[in-house]
Amino acid sequence: MSDTANSPESQMPQQLSGAQLIIKLLERQGITTIAGVPGGASLPMYDAVAGSKIKHILARHEQGAGFMMQGMARVTGGAQVCFASSGPGATNLITAVADAQLDSIPLIAITGQVPQHLIGTDAFQEIDTFGLMLPITKHNWLVRSAKELLEVVPEAFRIALSGRPGPVSIDVPKDVQNEIIEITEWPAIGVASPAPEFDEKDVETMLTKIRAAKKPVLMIGGGIVYSGASAKLREFAEKMDIPTVQTFMGLGILPHEHELSLGMLGMHGARCTNYMLEECDMLVGLGVRFDDRATGKIDAFCPNAEIIHVDIDKSEIGKLKNPTFSMLADVNEVLAIANRNLEAIERPEWRQRVDELKEAHPLVLDGQDDVFRPYGAIKAVADILDDTANITTDVGQHQMWVAQAYPFNRPRQWVSSGGLGTMGFGLPAAIGMALAQPERKSVCFSGDGSLMMNIQELATAAEEGLDVKIVLLNNGHLGLVRQQQTLFYKDNLSAVKYQQRTNFTLAAESMGVKGVDLATSENPLEDLKAALLEDGPCVINIPIAVEEMVYPMVAPGGANADMIGGEA
Amino acid sequence: MAIQNIRECSVLRLTVKNHPGVMSQVCGLFSRRSYNLEGVMVRPIVDTDGKLSRMWLLLDEPDKVAQIMLQTEKLEDVLNIERHNFNDSVFDKASSFFREDIDN
Numbered sequence: 174m175s176d177t178a179n180s181p182e183s184q185m186p187q188q189l190s191g192a193q194l195i196i197k198l199l200e201r202q203g204i205t206t207i208a209g210v211p212g213g214a215s216l217p218m219y220d221a222v223a224g225s226k227i228k229h230i231l232a233r234h235e236q237g238a239g240f241m242m243q244g245m246a247r248v249t250g251g252a253q254v255c256f257a258s259s260g261p262g263a264t265n266l267i268t269a270v271a272d273a274q275l276d277s278i279p280l281i282a283i284t285g286q287v288p289q290h291l292i293g294t295d296a297f298q299e300i301d302t303f304g305l306m307l308p309i310t311k312h313n314w315l316v317r318s319a320k321e322l323l324e325v326v327p328e329a330f331r332i333a334l335s336g337r338p339g340p341v342s343i344d345v346p347k348d349v350q351n352e353i354i355e356i357t358e359w360p361a362i363g364v365a366s367p368a369p370e371f372d373e374k375d376v377e378t379m380l381t382k383i384r385a386a387k388k389p390v391l392m393i394g395g396g397i398v399y400s401g402a403s404a405k406l407r408e409f410a411e412k413m414d415i416p417t418v419q420t421f422m423g424l425g426i427l428p429h430e431h432e433l434s435l436g437m438l439g440m441h442g443a444r445c446t447n448y449m450l451e452e453c454d455m456l457v458g459l460g461v462r463f464d465d466r467a468t469g470k471i472d473a474f475c476p477n478a479e480i481i482h483v484d485i486d487k488s489e490i491g492k493l494k495n496p497t498f499s500m501l502a503d504v505n506e507v508l509a510i511a512n513r514n515l516e517a518i519e520r521p522e523w524r525q526r527v528d529e530l531k532e533a534h535p536l537v538l539d540g541q542d543d544v545f546r547p548y549g550a551i552k553a554v555a556d557i558l559d560d561t562a563n564i565t566t567d568v569g570q571h572q573m574w575v576a577q578a579y580p581f582n583r584p585r586q587w588v589s590s591g592g593l594g595t596m597g598f599g600l601p602a603a604i605g606m607a608l609a610q611p612e613r614k615s616v617c618f619s620g621d622g623s624l625m626m627n628i629q630e631l632a633t634a635a636e637e638g639l640d641v642k643i644v645l646l647n648n649g650h651l652g653l654v655r656q657q658q659t660l661f662y663k664d665n666l667s668a669v670k671y672q673q674r675t676n677f678t679l680a681a682e683s684m685g686v687k688g689v690d691l692a693t694s695e696n697p698l699e700d701l702k703a704a705l706l707e708d709g710p711c712v713i714n715i716p717i718a719v720e721e722m723v724y725p726m727v728a729p730g731g732a733n734a735d736m737i738g739g740e741a
Numbered sequence: 742m743a744i745q746n747i748r749e750c751s752v753l754r755l756t757v758k759n760h761p762g763v764m765s766q767v768c769g770l771f772s773r774r775s776y777n778l779e780g781v782m783v784r785p786i787v788d789t790d791g792k793l794s795r796m797w798l799l800l801d802e803p804d805k806v807a808q809i810m811l812q813t814e815k816l817e818d819v820l821n822i823e824r825h826n827f828n829d830s831v832f833d834k835a836s837s838f839f840r841e842d843i844d845n
Contacts, residue, residue, distance in 0.1 A: 307765055308773045312817040315762065332817060488811035 186357045191319035192217035192350040195283065196225045198326040202362050204254050206230060206245065206608055208238035210265075212258025213298060215285030217350035222256075230608065230637065233629035235262050237601040239269020240627070243278050244605020247588045248563055250399065252279035252333045253605075259286050260298030263305065263344070268595060271309040273340035275592025276422065277395060279333035282306070282342040289317065289346045302344040311339040319352040323360050330363030337486040338399060368485060368503035375500050376510045379481060382498060383413060386455035386479070388523045391415045392438065392467075395422030395591075396460015396484060402505035403584040406459065407431075409508050412517040415457070416527045418446055420467050421591045423460070425581035435527070436536065439467040440727045441573045444534035444740070447725075447733040449527055450475050457481045460504045463493040464592070473732035483507055537724070537739050538578055544697050547574045547646055550715050554616065554644055555580050557702050562614040563606040565589060567599035567623030570652040573723040575618045597626030600643060604630060607639035614705070616642045621675065622651045628680060634710040635685030642705055643681075643712040648719045649674050656722050657729075660737060681712035690714045750779060751800045752830040753810065756821040759785050759794040763818045767796060770816060776809050777801050782831050793820070797831045 189197065195218060199207070208230040211219040222229050232238035235257040242253035257266045263284045273280040287296045303315040312332050314325050322345075329341045383389055397406050403426045410417050410433050417427055418438040427434040435446040447469075450456070456478040461467070468474040471493055482489075482496040483504050490499045500507060540546025544553045551574055564579060565588040566572040572589060581587045588606060590598040599617040607615035624645055634641045655669040678688025689704040689711060691697040704711050724738030757763050764783065771778045780799030785791050802809060806824065814822050827833055 303762060304765060307762070307769050313762075486815075488808065488815055492808060 186355045188353055189356055191322055191352045192221040194322050196221040199254055200226055202330050207254045207256055208232045208241040209256025210235050212262045214259035214287055214347050232633055235265035236269050237627050237630040239266050240598055240601035241605035243273055243280055244602035245609040246278050246280055248585050248606050248609050252281055252330050254281045257284050260300045263302040270340050272590055272593040272595045274309045277338050279338040280340040281329050281333055284344050286344045286346040288348040306342040310342050313342040315344045316349050319349055319354045327360050327363030334365040369501050371500055371502040373510055376507055388453045389415050389455040390453040391417040392456055392458045392461050393423045393426050394420035394461035396504050397423055397426050398584045400503050400505035402508050405508035405512055408512050412515045414518055414520045420461055421576055424587045425584050428582040429580035437576055441723050443536035444725055444736055445530040448530050448534055451734050453478045455479045459483050462489045469727050469733035470731055535741055537741055547717055547721050548578050551575055551578045553701055557705050558614055562616055565599050565602045565617045567619040568594045568596045569620045569623055570723050571618050571620045571646040596623040600627050601630045603641045604634050604639055607641050618644045621647045631681055631686045632684040639710055640708050641710045645677055645714050646717050647714055648717050650719050677712055677714050687711040692716045748827050750827050751806050752825040752827055753798040754823045754825055755796040755819055757794050757796050758818040759792055766816050766818055780832050799832045
């Protein structure tokens with residue numbers, strides 16, 4: 174039988190169930206991979222996916238499925254789909270969907286629901302998925318007939334990909350999945366709507382202001398990555414000769430060693446970076462949202478600076494910082510116009526001042542030559558790998574050390590849970606990165622606290638034979654909580670030590686994943702290299718001391734100028 | 742907290758797609774962003790075949806109105822949003838229904 178579903182023309186009528194319709198509509202959207210966990214209320218969808226072109230990845234937990242598809246979406250920029258059943262299946266997905274909302278990731282969650290006649294009766298595995306997903310998605314639906322799917326599925330892709338991307342969810346009662354309807358015509362596939370229109374003269378106005386500034390700084394974030402504007406941004410920064418800070422979500426836009434890059438700003442930014450922001454007279458925010466981890470105490474952020482803000486989300490402009498000039502636009506389109514005939518200028522005095530700050534207050538990578546110290550482990554991994562590797566992390570100290578020290582050199586090389594800060598993100602995200610781009614190494618730096626939160630997905634990595642490497646910085650503690658208790662709660666260590674240590678290499682082996690323990694290695698660097706370079710999943714355990722701290726650190730709620738530690 | 746002067750409250754007029762979830766979407770936005778909602782009136786708009794509803798919101802958030810409108814506008818089912826004054830609004834006209842001494 175020929176596959177008429179993928180042809181745009183109207184066809185001989187086809188009889189399809191709602192579940193078959195979902196799968197066909199997803200195929201038409203170009204979906205090749207779905208991760209999920211089946212259950213009673215999604216049986217028809219699973220019946221339909223089995224005979225389709227879509228490869229289904231059987232996650233061990235729905236949260237793992239959600240993060241796998243986030244990993245795919247984050248390295249490709251495309252929308253990705255995860256499946257869960259009703260009730261606990263849907264609630265298990267919630268964290269991954271909320272995470273996608275905070276980091277603007279186009280994730281489409283499709284959940285089974287109890288049949289409509291049982292909705293509202295407290296039926297088995299019934300939960301108000303619509304109500305639960307509502308505050309953590311861009312938009313969501315409870316579908317009431319198979320016919321509605323023809324509109325809802327393409328619309329889900331359009332909304333997830335348009336403007337500022339984000340997650341959507343579609344809840345499909347089992348009777349809707351089973352309902353047979355006749356299809357004579359397929360809807361157009363859902364694509365991103367055009368970005369907001371803007372006046373080209375505004376770009377010239379902005380350029381005039383930027384040229385006039387004596388001490389400008391560019392603050393660049395996820396919006397640059399998502400709009401594909403990284404190369405244009407680099408050209409713009411170089412021609413306008415402007416020192417640049419990257420938000421956590423923007424790491425990799427400028428190469429690590431670029432002379433204009435001052436790395437990450439904010440809570441764990443270098444001293445020189447935060448001091449420079451104190452002195453700047455203009456801050457140009459491009460695709461950023463002035464998150465509190467980046468700005469510190471907002472009133473004290475860039476106290477002497479005029480703010481210029483370009484963003485695609487209208488509600489971000491003026492939400493936290495009032496700009497003197499703003500543009501509601503796709504930053505990629507703005508930079509394309511800005512770069513036309515852009516005359517290069519130089520700012521020798523400001524650049525000299527910034528160089529002085531860099532010289533006096535650099536990022537101090539203590540222990541970078543010792544593989545059993547955090548920066549040393551990260552540097553050793555980076556030295557073995559090249560820029561083709563995709564890097565993800567879990568959440569905690571290891572995440573901040575990687576954000577500070579790993580030499581990210583291209584956009585989408587860096588994948589991490591920024592807004593929600595979800596421990597357990599890394600391993601399933603690494604699986605997703607490997608599914609999307611099997612030709613690249615997929616490396617997850619993790620901690621022993623985070624890894625335990627989705628460790629079951631090691632079995633998924635083994636089952637799929639993916640080239641996923643977990644580099645585990647293991648201190649037997651919830652290190653970043655411990656650090657805050659040390660610094661801000663008079664060393665009153667409360668519930669941060671794991672009395673029962675986990676043997677992670679054995680745990681890995683038990684799920685079909687190779688385990689390498691550098692603690693017992695005779696030649697740790699050689700073993701690290703061999704483990705990273707061979708093909709297939711592997712957990713590499715690297716013990717580190719519990720006293721290691723992430724410095725500098727701005728106290729939560731404090732001003733960025735008031736950093737603790739990290740002096741040269 | 743009692744509002745100081747109801748006549749200084751803002752009134753928002755929304756045109757929304759009429760479906761079972763739209764009230765949740767609007768009211769959910771207000772609760773999760775901790776915007777104070779003092780009143781809500783909703784009816785389907787006549788002559789739209791039940792497809793559209795008009796939603797009137799009463800707000801006591803003088804400093805946040807602009808941000809509230811931007812966030813509300815982002816909801817997919819909100820087609821239009823306008824700001825009005827309290828005077829002569831639906832809330833003004835319905836005031837008598839919200840007094841303890843009147844049995845309406």
